[in-house]
Amino acid sequence: MSDFKIKVTADLDTSQVEAKLMALQNRKITIQANANGNGLSNMNNSLQQIQNNANNVSASLKGIATTKLKVDALNFLKNQTENAVRSVTDLNKAMTLVDMTMSNMSGSSLYSLKQQSLSMAKDLSATTKTVTDAFTIYANENESVSSMLNKAQPTVLLSAASGMSSSSSADAIQGILNQFNLSEDQEMHVADTIEKLSSEIA
Structure with a gap:
């Protein structure tokens, strides 16, 4: 081998x-x-x-x-x-x-509120919870679907921009309105101002 x-x-x-x-x-x-x-x-x-x-x-x-x-x-x-x-x-x-x-609100109005709140969440890039928390703050017998959503919109915007809860955002806006004797139609202006100030401070 x-x-x-x-x-x-x-x-x-x-x-x-x-x-x-x-x-x-x-x-x-x-x-x-x-x-x-x-x-x-x-x-x-x-x-x-x-x-x-x-x-x-x-x-x-x-x-x-x-x-x-x-x-x-x-x-x-x-x-x-x-x-x-x-x-x-x-x-x-x-x-x-x-x-x-809101016991006087019809089923069709509730459905409209539901659809419009989903659209608002999408349009404002907010969570559904942020929107629902905001509009339930303004729910009372004297409000309509459109008035609730109109009041909720500045709250949702401020909440989404600042990270505050809807309740805290609504309180901040209402406090400024009361402090400076502003009318409710100034809510959006107040929310925009707070958002601008907060972004500049950051």
Whole structure:
């Protein structure tokens, strides 16, 4: 039986491990070998085993990436569903409160209030809760849908801009109106002024 001598020279760049593992399946490797007898067969088996291991690692990495994407997508859907349920719940609570407070409001007026409040939330880039909290502040027997929403709009804008609750925003606007003997139609001007001052201070 003759002696085996195998010399293998490989030049590999390992600076980007993940890219190399993903590319191993299609990579051509140049090998210089001096071999006698069964050495080539043994070397071929070793290289095949390395290739199989690389394929397994590559498949595992792909599986991990795919699983993470699936988890991220499920978490996103879960959060969106929870937000939607919360918005519907907030809106229904507000409608119930308005219906109890304003016994003379018809079903069609309640529906109109619901639709207009959703539009206001979208137009002002505010949450449904911010809008419903604002218009329920102004719900009483002497108000109509349009007057409630007109009064709620400055409150919603100030709340969205300042981060204050709807209640705090309404109190701030009302306090300034009372302090300077301003009429209610100045609410929007007051909200704009407070918002401007707050952004300049920041």
